[in-house]
Amino acid sequence: MLQDIFFQYRGACMMLFQREGESVSFRGTAFLVHPEGYFLTAGHLITGNQELMVVPTEETENFPPVRTETVAPIPVEVRQMDRERDLALLKFKQKIEISMPDHVISAAEQIPTGNAVACMGFSFGYYQVYNQLIKQAVICSRLSSGNGTRIFLFDSLVHDGNRGGPLINLYDGRIIGVVGGRFELQEILSRQLGKTSDLPIKTDVSYAVSIDHAVELMEKEGINVI
Amino acid sequence: MEEKSKTQQIDPEAQAGEGWFHLDVHPQVFFISAGLILFFVIITLVFQKHMEVVFQQMQSGISDYAGWFFIWTVNIVLVFILSLLAGRFGNIRLGGPDARPEFSTLGWFAMLFSAGMGIGLLFYGVAEPMFHYVANPHVEAGTTESARMAMDITFLHWGLHPWGVYSLVGLSLAFFSFNKGLPLSIRTAFYPLFGERIYGWTGHVIDILATVATLFGVATSLGLGVQQVNAGLDHLLGIGQSPTIQVFLIGGITMIATWSVVKGLDKGIRRLSEINITMAGLLALFVLLVGPTLFVMNALLENIGYYFQYLPKLSTWNETYERSEWQHGWTIFYWSWWIAWSPFVGMFIARVSHGRTIRQFILGVLLVPTFITFLWITIFGNTALFIEMFGGGGISRVVQENIPVSLFVLLENFPLSAITSTLGIIVIITFFVTSSDSGSMVIDIITSGGNPNPPVLSRLFWAIMEGVVAAVLLVGGGLVALQTATITTGLPFAAIILGMCVALYRGLSEYGAPQEFTIGERPATEFKVRTKPVLNKTFGRRRLW
Numbered sequence: 049m050l051q052d053i054f055f056q057y058r059g060a061c062m063m064l065f066q067r068e069g070e071s072v073s074f075r076g077t078a079f080l081v082h083p084e085g086y087f088l089t090a091g092h093l094i095t096g097n098q099e100l101m102v103v104p105t106e107e108t109e110n111f112p113p114v115r116t117e118t119v120a121p122i123p124v125e126v127r128q129m130d131r132e133r134d135l136a137l138l139k140f141k142q143k144i145e146i147s148m149p150d151h152v153i154s155a156a157e158q159i160p161t162g163n164a165v166a167c168m169g170f171s172f173g174y175y176q177v178y179n180q181l182i183k184q185a186v187i188c189s190r191l192s193s194g195n196g197t198r199i200f201l202f203d204s205l206v207h208d209g210n211r212g213g214p215l216i217n218l219y220d221g222r223i224i225g226v227v228g229g230r231f232e233l234q235e236i237l238s239r240q241l242g243k244t245s246d247l248p249i250k251t252d253v254s255y256a257v258s259i260d261h262a263v264e265l266m267e268k269e270g271i272n273v274i
Numbered sequence: 275m276e277e278k279s280k281t282q283q284i285d286p287e288a289q290a291g292e293g294w295f296h297l298d299v300h301p302q303v304f305f306i307s308a309g310l311i312l313f314f315v316i317i318t319l320v321f322q323k324h325m326e327v328v329f330q331q332m333q334s335g336i337s338d339y340a341g342w343f344f345i346w347t348v349n350i351v352l353v354f355i356l357s358l359l360a361g362r363f364g365n366i367r368l369g370g371p372d373a374r375p376e377f378s379t380l381g382w383f384a385m386l387f388s389a390g391m392g393i394g395l396l397f398y399g400v401a402e403p404m405f406h407y408v409a410n411p412h413v414e415a416g417t418t419e420s421a422r423m424a425m426d427i428t429f430l431h432w433g434l435h436p437w438g439v440y441s442l443v444g445l446s447l448a449f450f451s452f453n454k455g456l457p458l459s460i461r462t463a464f465y466p467l468f469g470e471r472i473y474g475w476t477g478h479v480i481d482i483l484a485t486v487a488t489l490f491g492v493a494t495s496l497g498l499g500v501q502q503v504n505a506g507l508d509h510l511l512g513i514g515q516s517p518t519i520q521v522f523l524i525g526g527i528t529m530i531a532t533w534s535v536v537k538g539l540d541k542g543i544r545r546l547s548e549i550n551i552t553m554a555g556l557l558a559l560f561v562l563l564v565g566p567t568l569f570v571m572n573a574l575l576e577n578i579g580y581y582f583q584y585l586p587k588l589s590t591w592n593e594t595y596e597r598s599e600w601q602h603g604w605t606i607f608y609w610s611w612w613i614a615w616s617p618f619v620g621m622f623i624a625r626v627s628h629g630r631t632i633r634q635f636i637l638g639v640l641l642v643p644t645f646i647t648f649l650w651i652t653i654f655g656n657t658a659l660f661i662e663m664f665g666g667g668g669i670s671r672v673v674q675e676n677i678p679v680s681l682f683v684l685l686e687n688f689p690l691s692a693i694t695s696t697l698g699i700i701v702i703i704t705f706f707v708t709s710s711d712s713g714s715m716v717i718d719i720i721t722s723g724g725n726p727n728p729p730v731l732s733r734l735f736w737a738i739m740e741g742v743v744a745a746v747l748l749v750g751g752g753l754v755a756l757q758t759a760t761i762t763t764g765l766p767f768a769a770i771i772l773g774m775c776v777a778l779y780r781g782l783s784e785y786g787a788p789q790e791f792t793i794g795e796r797p798a799t800e801f802k803v804r805t806k807p808v809l810n811k812t813f814g815r816r817r818l819w
Contacts, residue, residue, distance in 0.1 A: 142797075
């Protein structure tokens with residue numbers, strides 16, 4: 049099952065880079081959701097007005113090298129941004145032919161707690177280690193955040209490079225959320241805790257924003273979702 | 275291009291939300307179709323005699339030379355559809371895994387049946403078994419065996435084969451439209467053949483032809499049908515037969531059909547189809563109960579059993595050794611007729627089947643309507659046969675002389691015939707309305723560029739256009755010529771539906787197989803990567819918490 053999902057989505061997940069002069073720096077993961085070249089990612093990965101780019105994986109070797117010094121990125125632009133839901137919709141700046149599976153977006157409200165899921169992304173991109181990882185987990189809770197965003201918690205500790213990657217339902221291989229990062233109580237309770245935010249409240253749980261919110265963003269852009 | 279967007283969601287709410295003056299047309303298809311229809315009507319009025327001869331010769335030539343091809347086609351299609359029913363694609367849902375049916379199952383059946391056969395069954399349910407009883411090429415006429423054969427041949431013509439053809443066209447259009455995001459239009463069925471060219475003039479021409487053929491098909495049936503209704507009314511009430519009465523009838527039917535199509539699928543067409551089926555059901559129940567109930571019940575099982583035993587034999591029989599021409603007027607005519615109608619009926623079936631799985635679709639479009647058809651033909655046909663064989667007789671003579679009154683002659687053999695005949699007339703008229711409104715709905719969808727909920731103004735235009743064309747041809751002449759012309763389109767479409775089997779199988783195989791994301795060629799410049807320090811907690815505060 050995980051093999052099928054990895055096989056299916058390895059071409060969809062791309063590394064998100066930000067241009068800084070003549071070089072680029074890694075920001076996280078983004079993934080294709082529409083054949084017209086639309087990507088989803090986490091909104092907080094995008095700060096400032098720097099040019100954004102994505103790098104597809106082209107694993108020509110079975111065991112690719114651990115570090116890469118240069119990349120060949122494709123420019124993308126931000127088409128929709130929802131800071132409240134921490135989501136961004138990006139699009140290729142140039143016309144590129146894309147083929148993709150049908151019906152990759154799931155109806156997230158139907159996913160029960162305990163459902164097996166997988167997340168994919170470039171966990172260690174910040175270290176110039178551009179290998180794509182797939183991790184397995186279960187939905188350990190569904191919750192609504194402070195501003196009413198629907199969130200899936202899953203029992204896997206994601207790394208910084210996983211942010212913006214897809215959370216995939218293992219049963220039907222469809223996307224149910226956009227990975228936001230680790231579930232850190234310090235961040236949630238920062239107002240109450242004030243400056244003592246380095247309290248040792250560690251969890252091994254991560255979160256993803258429900259794909260329903262991303263669908264709203266895509267509909268706002270005027271694209272149909274399959 | 276918006277047409278190419280990846281999915282086609284059907285939102286029932288959209289019907290209610292549309293304004294009256296909103297007009298969403300595909301300009302080339304809409305205006306050229308309307309212009310061509312006008313052109314053909316004028317040409318037919320001017321050269322009707324000549325046109326009739328030309329088209330009849332064409333039809334007769336097609337029967338002579340391509341009869342075997344039709345027989346091959348319908349059999350291949352049936353085997354293909356049955357293999358889909360049993361095969362691994364059965365669980366694919368039309369509209370994607372999250373789609374759910376838009377209409378209740380009963381409403382769905384009612385619409386399928388009303389659009390697919392409806393009116394023909396009312397006339398031929400009684401008449402066709404009678405024709406075969408008195409003359410058929412297989413057994414001696416007027417014998418017990420010929421009664422059995424008469425029912426079998428009628429079942430062949432109205433059974434699995436026509437519904438198989440409808441299933442294939444409906445399924446192809448529904449799958450490529452709802453699951454692959456192509457427009458809900460006839461051009462969609464050609465996507466595997468022409469690729470992206472269906473969005474250009476190739477596609478426009480296909481849709482224009484489909485629109486013109488559907489409109490003439492529905493309008494000529496309406497025109498010829500009201501002559502039959504008039505004959506029936508005359509038989510019952512003695513009102514006489516005249517073009518004036520028939521034009522009034524067209525006007526009335528068109529008005530109801532326009533109301534139905536403007537109200538939309540759920541509030542108009544579905545409701546009317548349900549009323550229609552309920553009334554037809556009551557009529558059939560009445561005939562079953564007051565008629566030779568035991569004979570009919572015995573016959574139902576025997577007819578179905580006989581049909582399945584002889585299906586391979588009858589469905590592949592080709593008049594090869596007899597060298598007769600009986601089949602031209604019957605089997606080949608029917609195959610040609612069903613195939614010519616299949617773009618229209620298939621499109622309508624596709625539109626109402628969003629959210630069903632392929633298995634449900636085939637069960638619902640192939641098997642259930644076939645069974646209902648068998649039930650209807652057995653009730654009416656076997657009752658007529660009973661009267662002919664063991665009762666007062668006289669029906670076969672009437673049938674030979676005047677097919678439309680055969681139903682009424684049958685009803686006169688039972689009590690309360692004034693009431694049942696009136697009900698019969700009402701059922702005939704409502705069947706006309708349901709054929710007409712579904713025909714306009716299909717044309718509306720095509721001429722609006724594949725919008726499953728076409729604008730009200732366009733619905734109004736095409737529903738009225740149908741009535742006007744029917745009335746003009748009725749008064750001016752040329753109904754038969756244009757109807758024959760429509761049926762001749764069965765030949766090219768037979769080749770197309772064979773291609774559809776291949777295209778649909780290929781499409782379903784790709785859809786069912788593991789797919790991956792791939793991106794095409796793109797220019798790319800190399801950049802050096804700057805390593806950033808590892809981020810502590812986050813960058814950019816996440817407001818969602």
